[in-house]
Amino acid sequence: xxxxxxxxxxxxxxxxxxxxxxxxxxxxxxxxxxxxxxxxxxxxxxxxxxxxxxxxxxxxxxxxxxxxxxxxxxxxxxxxxxxxxxxxxxxxxxxxxxxxxxxxxxxxxxxxxxxxxxxx
Amino acid sequence: xxxxxxxxxxxxxxxxxxxxxxxxxxxxxxxxxxxxxxxxxxxxxxxxxxxxxxxxxxxxxxxxxxxxxxxxxxxxxxxxxxxxxxxxxxxxxxxxxxxxxxxxxxxxxxxxxxx
Numbered sequence: 001x002x003x004x005x006x007x008x009x010x011x012x013x014x015x016x017x018x019x020x021x022x023x024x025x026x027x028x029x030x031x032x033x034x035x036x037x038x039x040x041x042x043x044x045x046x047x048x049x050x051x052x053x054x055x056x057x058x059x060x061x062x063x064x065x066x067x068x069x070x071x072x073x074x075x076x077x078x079x080x081x082x083x084x085x086x087x088x089x090x091x092x093x094x095x096x097x098x099x100x101x102x103x104x105x106x107x108x109x110x111x112x113x114x115x116x117x118x119x120x
Numbered sequence: 121x122x123x124x125x126x127x128x129x130x131x132x133x134x135x136x137x138x139x140x141x142x143x144x145x146x147x148x149x150x151x152x153x154x155x156x157x158x159x160x161x162x163x164x165x166x167x168x169x170x171x172x173x174x175x176x177x178x179x180x181x182x183x184x185x186x187x188x189x190x191x192x193x194x195x196x197x198x199x200x201x202x203x204x205x206x207x208x209x210x211x212x213x214x215x216x217x218x219x220x221x222x223x224x225x226x227x228x229x230x231x232x233x234x235x
Contacts, residue, residue: 006163034222043210043227044164093163108154109223111163 006112023094030096143211
């Protein structure tokens, strides 16, 4: 149990294009999903908190118009990097929170495998 | 506001020796504490957590961690290291009194197990 998938796992795009990354909780419902960005040999930087049916909450310094987040259902959140530039190249990781008590009793978030974005 | 410190960027341990990865935390109330492991180009995998109860918590792959309230520490340990334990380890904290608070991650400690 507690599987979170991300698609695609890798994407290479040209500068100026938009890229959509999907995050799905496969065997549980997640009222809250989180999007992180990880630079090489660095820790996770929380970008935004996504709640189903409402607007995402962005961390300070994260451009909400550039990183569009949609949490359309209890099992799916998407991150769209709009007008991508080389500096947006990074490893993007999502996580899903099954809620109080946890679907699996661990009271923690479950992470997707990550998406490596390379912008040329 | 909560915070997590992992004082070591890298830890080197010989295979078969015990390992410790250090973590200290700061939180206004009582903490939820977590350890995650990340292998290259992969997402994070949950190892173990402390919520309440016994201070010694056992988790996946033979890892354990000890919650020490007086020292505000939650060090990760394993009695006998394996080469396959080489990875990036993250300690994380969440304020138990405000469960809606996000999980805060430490900067990570890279563990190298030497054959």
